[in-house]
Amino acid sequence: MLELKHIQKTYQGSAGKTEALRDATLRVKDGEFMAIMGKSGCGKSTLLNIIGCMDRYDGGEYRIDGSDTKDLKRKEQAVLRREKFGFVFQSFHLLPEYDVFHNVALPLKYKKIPKKKYRDIVLPLLEELGIAHLEKRMPGELSGGEQQRTAIARSLVNDPGVLLADEPTGNLDSENGETVIELLTTLQKRLCKTLILVTHDIKIASYADRIVEIRDGRVL
């Protein structure tokens, strides 16, 4: 369970302060699929980054499975981020010098899983996402949809409880976008993951159990 109460976040930029989040109050149950919608600049990515412990907040309270995240040290925050959350981004964020297999396996390295176990963990995921035949391809040799399916496999390799997806279909045409959202929905249900997905597309959002709107840094 993720519980945010009155979360605030202000950025100090070169052009002054921006109040990205004014009052984000939100509760996400385990296994729930929630979509976040709202205009550009309303605070969606900021919220997702705070939920995923990628960024700090300035006010309010954020509890993960009952534990307050306020007093976490940098190292504890990094461990929590790695073990609890999987991330999928609009622009895929694959490493260009690694093939599909090694991109997906990368998080296992940080978890110090022995190399000889990689295949048993990675291959079933590649098969599930329909990209097992592409395991030796480099990211530059893949379509957008194939790159995003690789990124989804990577986000799942550590078996995180929560998947965070920031406009995962934003760089895909509608057909590839739908394939990706259908895969994400199927995996989320079958593996009982919590999924929080940011999108501008109401058709994509309609796959979710619940749609939450953000306006001017507030969760409506």
Ligand SMILES: Nc1ncnc2c1ncn2[C@@H]1O[C@H](COP(=O)(O)OP(=O)(O)OP(=O)(O)O)[C@@H](O)[C@H]1O
């Ligand atoms: N690092 C930063 N420094 C200063 N201001 C920032 C920074 N990141 C975001 N902002 C500002 O905070 C506000 C919220 O940004 P955020 O990226 O959360 O919006 P968003 O809802 O994800 O928008 P989009 O739909 O365009 O991705 C915006 O006004 C943005 O300009």
Ligand SMILES: [Mg+2]
């Ligand atoms: Mg954004």
